[in-house]
Amino acid sequence: MIKLIITGVWVAIVTLGAVYGSIQLAKPEDPNAEAEKKKAVQELVHGEMVTFPVIKKGDVAGYFLTKTSYIVDKSKMGEVTLPIPAVLTDELYTAFVGDQIIRIGDNRELDVKAFRERIKNALNKRLGSDVVVDIVFEQIDYLSKDDLRQQRSDKAVNIVHETPPADIPAGKAAEGGH
Template sequence: MLKLVFTGVWICAVSLGSVYFSIQHASAPVETDAEQQRRASQEYVSGELITVPVITDGAVQGYFLTKLSFSVDKAKARALDVPLKQSVTNALYDILVGQKLINVADTSNFDLANFKTAVKDGLNKQLRGEVIFEVLVEQLEYLSKADVARIANAANEKQRRPVPIVDKNGQTAHDQLPESEKRAAAAGQ
């Protein structure tokens, strides 16, 4: 019986000691000064839901529904001649309509990470500077022309939801703004 009590005390002491030492020796990730400055100068901007037509052979084949949000440089965003949301929406139409970033017929080669990078680089090029740090894809879906016609003509028919676009790695776009940034964006509108 005494052996069992000593074993229990020994296990408790070892457990408490290991927790104590792990807390004492754990350290937060080290951020460089450049990373701290970038975080201090950035803010999240919630984008608008936009509809981009997919044009093939001179005719509209369907529509992309996309909602993108951005991590931006505060000072550079305020220095723009046109407000950021309007500038970004205009630039997105140029990027998404002008470039074939997504092949709707074959989405097996679609790469979400490359899409985000292409949009970020295109936006920064159009805004003439490193204004956008990160692109968050909250929604990226496709509606064919037939789906739009069916929805418009059939009030009693069960509506189908847009089809989420899945990239070659099986990921769908579902990025979200940090909770504190959502509240700040909602208060600013």
């Protein structure tokens, strides 16, 4: 009689274990789990305020004031030999001064998404690895030469203003001055 009861309890335990195991295996994966894993290895590095001249007909017409931060993959930071802030400043200088991506007075809209992708891809190409995950333009302002002469910095034209993502931990601020 006791063997029959023990056998029944054993069968019930094995059956419950099999049902529990099959339910656990049949559960769909959490779609947010992959995104959370990626965010766990990302770090926001705050940039610094950088000024770029706007040159028209050989004369300085004004200045762009930018504050650009970037999100990096911490696991790939060991592969980087160049200082990211200096490379970022160089790429922004090429875009603003060399390529004149924003032409004040032409009433052209800046495609922020395309500009962000351009800078990110250029940085990753120069760094030799996909270290930079995203670019955050915290501020892009324009001050004309006349506004500066009048000491009226309240005339700044805000072109882009973004808030860094709150769900990515911030790293130390970029080193060095420009």
